[in-house]
Amino acid sequence: MIGSGDNQPRISQNLTARLVDNVILPGLAALPTHQGLVLSGAASQEEFLDRAAKHFDNVTAAEARRGFALVLAATFERHLRRWLFLAGTPSAGSMKFADLLEAGLARLTDARRTPEMKATLDELVLVGNVLRHGNGRSVTALRAAAPDLWHDIPEEDHHWLERTYTYAELMRVEMGHIRRYSNAILLFWGLADRLPGAALDERY
Known part of the structure; x- marks a missing residue:
């Protein structure tokens, strides 16, 4: 769905909210997860298989959260490029994301609410x-900006893990991250919305 530069923020906000409400949150809620799972020391094959099944439940849910974070990132970037192009920025299609986001923030109606949103x-x-x-560079920057994404790795292990591909694989996207990312995207589009009745409240 493509609108004019004026109504694109509201379209993007509503599309994102529908994606989160109808796909992401229900999809994640439908996946079973298990706390305090112990993988070793099973007393029987039946207990081992039960633990293994629960472990794969947790891994599946973790992969889904990572996948949906990627969906949110890609969707927001694509909508932002489209909005800026429609609003008169011909180079939006080729801009690096940092420059793209700065250009978008410069067009928002209330700069007081942007620092935390921009960081998110x-x-x-x-x-x-x-x-x-x-x-790569994104792992290094993310480790500095959001160390909670590696909250379950002992501090002494970070140094050597950062030199391996495994470090990126150990990043943990939790439900709190999904909700925070969703709220930041919706707030961005609410602040970009120049039409009457713009939605600015936290939804998640």
């Missing part, structure tokens, strides 16, 4: 880069 959107795009490409 920067984080989301780095998460998307890590999920697509693995270790």
Whole structure:
């Protein structure tokens, strides 16, 4: 769905909200997860298989959260490029994301609400880069900006893990991240919306 530059923010906000409400949150809620799972020391083959099944439940849910974070990142970037192009920025299609986001922020109606939102959107795009490409500059930047994404790795292990592909694989996207990323995207489009009745409240 493509609108004019004026109504594109509202279209993008509503499309994102529908994606989160109808696909992402129900999809994640339908996946079973298990807390305090112990993988070793099973007393029987039946207990081992039960633990293994629960472990794969957790891994499946973790992959889904990572996948949906990537969907949010890619969708936001694509909508942002389209909006800026329609609003009179011909180079939007070729701009790096950092420049693209700065150009978008400059057009918002209330700059007081942008610093935390910008930090969250920067984080989301780095998460998307890590999920697509693995270790590299985005991992280094993300480790500094959002260390909670590696909350279950002992501090002494970070140094050597950063030199391996495994480090990117150990990034943990949790439900709290999905909700925070979604809220930041919706707020961005709400602040970009110049039509009456713009939605600015946190939804998730």
